[in-house]
Amino acid sequence: MTRASPEHAPRSTPRATIRAASSASARPAGRFAELHLHLGGAVLPNILHAYLRRVDHPLLRRYPHVEMLERYFTRPRHSLDDYVNMHKVVERVQRLDSIPYFVQRLIRGAVLFDNLAYMELRHCPWFRTDASLPEEARLAQMDEVVGAITHASTNATDHYPLVFRQILCMHSTLSPTINRRIAELAKAHMPDVVAIDLAGPDRLYAGALADVLPLYKRARSRGLHTTAHLFETPQGSSRMVEKLLPHLDRIGHGIQIPLRRPTLLKAIARRKQCLEICPTSYVRTGTLTTGAALRSVFRKCFDAGAPVAICTDNSGMHSVRLPHEYESLLVNDIISFSEMAACHDASFRHAFAWSGPTPRL
Numbered sequence: 001m002t003r004a005s006p007e008h009a010p011r012s013t014p015r016a017t018i019r020a021a022s023s024a025s026a027r028p029a030g031r032f033a034e035l036h037l038h039l040g041g042a043v044l045p046n047i048l049h050a051y052l053r054r055v056d057h058p059l060l061r062r063y064p065h066v067e068m069l070e071r072y073f074t075r076p077r078h079s080l081d082d083y084v085n086m087h088k089v090v091e092r093v094q095r096l097d098s099i100p101y102f103v104q105r106l107i108r109g110a111v112l113f114d115n116l117a118y119m120e121l122r123h124c125p126w127f128r129t130d131a132s133l134p135e136e137a138r139l140a141q142m143d144e145v146v147g148a149i150t151h152a153s154t155n156a157t158d159h160y161p162l163v164f165r166q167i168l169c170m171h172s173t174l175s176p177t178i179n180r181r182i183a184e185l186a187k188a189h190m191p192d193v194v195a196i197d198l199a200g201p202d203r204l205y206a207g208a209l210a211d212v213l214p215l216y217k218r219a220r221s222r223g224l225h226t227t228a229h230l231f232e233t234p235q236g237s238s239r240m241v242e243k244l245l246p247h248l249d250r251i252g253h254g255i256q257i258p259l260r261r262p263t264l265l266k267a268i269a270r271r272k273q274c275l276e277i278c279p280t281s282y283v284r285t286g287t288l289t290t291g292a293a294l295r296s297v298f299r300k301c302f303d304a305g306a307p308v309a310i311c312t313d314n315s316g317m318h319s320v321r322l323p324h325e326y327e328s329l330l331v332n333d334i335i336s337f338s339e340m341a342a343c344h345d346a347s348f349r350h351a352f353a354w355s356g357p358t359p360r361l
């Protein structure tokens with residue numbers, strides 16, 4: 001496999017010209033904040049396929065044409081487990097040597113085409129380590145993964161102004177030792193890393209919670225922010241996972257709270273916990289049959305005073321960029337313009353590293 005060289009500028013444009021342009025507008029010019037985006041799902045199929053061709057990757061045998069990769073990613077899934085499996089295809093390609101390629105293109109696209117001013121990118125560093133290494137070596141390599149993303153993002157944001165931070169995901173399929181190390185890594189890499197998250201199949205949450213809960217308490221006491229994929233599906237909405245709620249700054253998804261446990265909304269509003277709602281995701285995971293079902297989710301949150309941010313979850317896999325998520329909610333009358341503006345404002349107010357006013361819509 002050949003090593004990919006990161007590109008930080010279009011080949012046809014002199015670097016000096018780009019530097020001059022970016023230094024003149026160092027503050028992000030975009031209007032949107034993305035609070036829930038996975039590194040594995042942020043990559044557009046054509047960008048991923050170009051990388052596979054560049055290194056003559058074995059996956060090309062399964063997906064010789066980019067259209068086949070697009071079809072694989074956009075096919076609706078029958079369960080969250082099935083959907084989560086999709087990430088494994090991308091994670092095995094995103095390793096230390098390819099991270100600069102993917103992060104540079106992600107940030108370039110976010111600024112030039114997605115109109116973003118702010119991005120929190122979440123990832124589980126364990127799944128980017130070399131699986132052939134023994135566990136202790138993989139634990140150590142997680143540090144390099146986080147560092148590689150920091151390095152690549154620093155280079156990219158020099159040319160494409162964007163406030164960029166990482167969120168490290170613990171995972172319900174991983175051992176307590178690995179999850180503990182991820183939480184420690186998040187602390188060690190502050191302020192490039194701003195928070196910890198919990199991801200993975202939510203049917204495993206009940207077993208993971210006893211180990212993860214103390215990690216959340218400790219992370220908060222050490223100045224890290226917190227979020228977790230919670231109340232995304234009916235099966236992930238048990239009384240057990242409710243114990244995690246008070247320890248979160250934001251709630252990843254949380255749509256089952258207004259749908260099934262609306263009495264919890266009052267406390268969520270009181271604690272000023274923002275729901276990260278990713279409209280396209282629920283149809284793709286099979287959690288909701290139509291986007292229209294979100295109308296009552298938003299209504300109940302607004303009525304209770306619970307803040308809501310609109311996010312994509314996996315914009316590349318879904319082929320739906322953040323501005324389109326907003327537009328789609330508006331033109332389909334899921335939310336009004338003033339409600340959309342409130343969500344837009346919430347996304348900046350609840351961002352873990354945004355300072356200053358919310359950009360005007």
Ligand SMILES: [Zn+2]
Pocket residue numbers: 036038229252313
């Ligand atoms: Zn997610």
